[in-house]
Amino acid sequence: MASSTGEQLMAFYDALYDAYGPQHWWPGESPTEVIIGAILTQNTNWTNVEKAIVRLREADVLGFEALRDIDVQVLAEHIRPAGYYNVKARRLKTFVEWLWREHDGDLSALERLPLESLREQLLQLKGIGPETADSILLYALGRPTFVVDAYTARILGRHKIIESGADYHEIKSVFENALPPDPALFNEYHALFVAVGKRHCRPRARCEGCPLEHFEHDASTPDA
DNA sequence: GACCAGGCACATC
């Protein structure tokens, strides 16, 4: 009999951790920086996001209060290297405006809210979709919610754990139903998936040398 | 020069 999904996911985790070690995610220095990075990295290479964050820091606007007060077009110019800069400037504004409107500009106020209602509030904001919301919840706020991204879908698809076409919530549930709701585990797990994804699970990448290579997979499976 | 990157909203059928 095949092992349970939970056992399989933990075997993946162990293999990835053995291969790559702790990833020390999120690569941001504060919850504020994590949230800004989560919006800037939407469909964008992280190296481009780093350039934008450096420019925000140099302009002394790498903080919610500064972002609240800055002109949106000036902000867009600062974050230009991250791509989609007009859209993302508006999204950053939307987040900080919500933070002041609903929570007095106080991130720590969010700690008092139940996970699900906070997640719903974030998803109401234009520009905050499921992945960005979960990244904020897990990596900035330490909440036990699993982050699904393009790599996650592709890896699970190739290993036949999900059907191609599975939606975000379906994939998220695979992890949350199979693993204990431990923020440190969810944090490391997703980070390890990005690590292996970048090396071995891009659309045309090779499986050779992948730490998950000896698990059942189909290298020819297109993106899930 | 094409392809890809840690998405999301919106229009259209």
Add this chain to the structure above:
DNA sequence: GATGTGCATGGT
């Protein structure tokens, strides 16, 4: 409800 399109820079 499913599918297509716009948003944009920078590395390979």
